[in-house]
Amino acid sequence: MALNVAPHSQQACDTCPIRPHAVCAGSPPDQLVVLEGLKFRRSFTAGQVVVWAGEEMDFVASVVSGVAELGRELEDGRRQMVGLLLTGDFLGRPGRAIAPYTVVAATDMTLCCFRRAQFEQLLTKMPALANRLLEMTLDELDVARDWMLLLGRKSARERIASLLVLLARRESAMIGQTPTDRIAIELPMTREAIADHLGLTLETVSRQLAALKADKVIVLDGKRRVTVPSFAALVAESAAA
Numbered sequence: 001m002a003l004n005v006a007p008h009s010q011q012a013c014d015t016c017p018i019r020p021h022a023v024c025a026g027s028p029p030d031q032l033v034v035l036e037g038l039k040f041r042r043s044f045t046a047g048q049v050v051v052w053a054g055e056e057m058d059f060v061a062s063v064v065s066g067v068a069e070l071g072r073e074l075e076d077g078r079r080q081m082v083g084l085l086l087t088g089d090f091l092g093r094p095g096r097a098i099a100p101y102t103v104v105a106a107t108d109m110t111l112c113c114f115r116r117a118q119f120e121q122l123l124t125k126m127p128a129l130a131n132r133l134l135e136m137t138l139d140e141l142d143v144a145r146d147w148m149l150l151l152g153r154k155s156a157r158e159r160i161a162s163l164l165v166l167l168a169r170r171e172s173a174m175i176g177q178t179p180t181d182r183i184a185i186e187l188p189m190t191r192e193a194i195a196d197h198l199g200l201t202l203e204t205v206s207r208q209l210a211a212l213k214a215d216k217v218i219v220l221d222g223k224r225r226v227t228v229p230s231f232a233a234l235v236a237e238s239a240a241a
Contacts, residue, residue, distance in 0.1 A: 021088030066109025
C-alpha cells in the first residue's frame with residue numbers, strides 16, 4: 001500500500017483546527033507536547049484503501065481532513081457500507097490489533113496517526129485522553145443506534161434528508177457554529193456511495209434528491225454541492241425525533 005507520510009511538525013497540536021473535535025480535545029499543554037512528539041501524518045487519495053478488514057492495524061488516528069467509508073464484504077461478494085468517518089473522527093481501537101472493517105478514503109484525506117501500542121500506553125497515563133476517547137466512543141454508539149432507526153424505519157426521502165442533516169451539523173460544528181437557516185455543504189461521496197450507505201438504489205437517490213430540489217428543500221449546484229435554504233425544513237424532512 002503506497003502511503004504518503006508527512007512529518008509531525010507540519011501542524012502543531014496547539015494550533016490544529018480539528019483539536020476541539022478530536023481525541024486530543026481537553027488534553028493539557030504538557031500532554032500535547034507528548035502527543036506532538038509521537039504523531040505522524042498519512043495522506044490517502046480518493047478510493048485508496050486505508051486498511052482491509054481482517055488486516056492487522058498498527059496505528060490509530062484522527063481524521064484531519066476528508067472522509068472515509070467503513071464497510072465489509074459479504075460472502076457473496078457484495079459490499080455493505082456501515083459508517084462514515086468525518087473530520088475529527090477517530091479511527092482504530094486500542095486493544096484490538098485486527099481491523100473489523102475495510103476503511104476506504106471516499107475523498108482525498110489526511111490522518112493524524114499514533115502507533116497503536118504507544119497510544120495504548122498513553123491512555124494509562126493521560127486520564128483526559130482516555131476520558132475523551134470514551135466520550136467519542138459513546139457518541140459513536142448513539143450515531144450507530146440512530147442509523148439502525150434510519151435504515152429500519154425511515155423512508156428513502158427521510159434517509160437522504162437525515163444524511164444531509166448529519167453533514168450540515170458536522171460542517172457547522174467544525175467552525176464552531178450551529179446550522180443556520182441557510183447552509184451550504186459538499187457531499188463527501190458519490191451518489192452510488194450514498195445509495196450503498198443508505199441501503200437504496202442509485203436511481204432512488206437521484207430521484208429523491210430531485211424531489212427535494214423540486215420542493216425547494218435543497219438547491220443542487222453540480223453533483224456534490226448542496227445548499228439548504230432552511231435547516232429547520234430539512235430537519236422536518238428527516239423525521240427527526
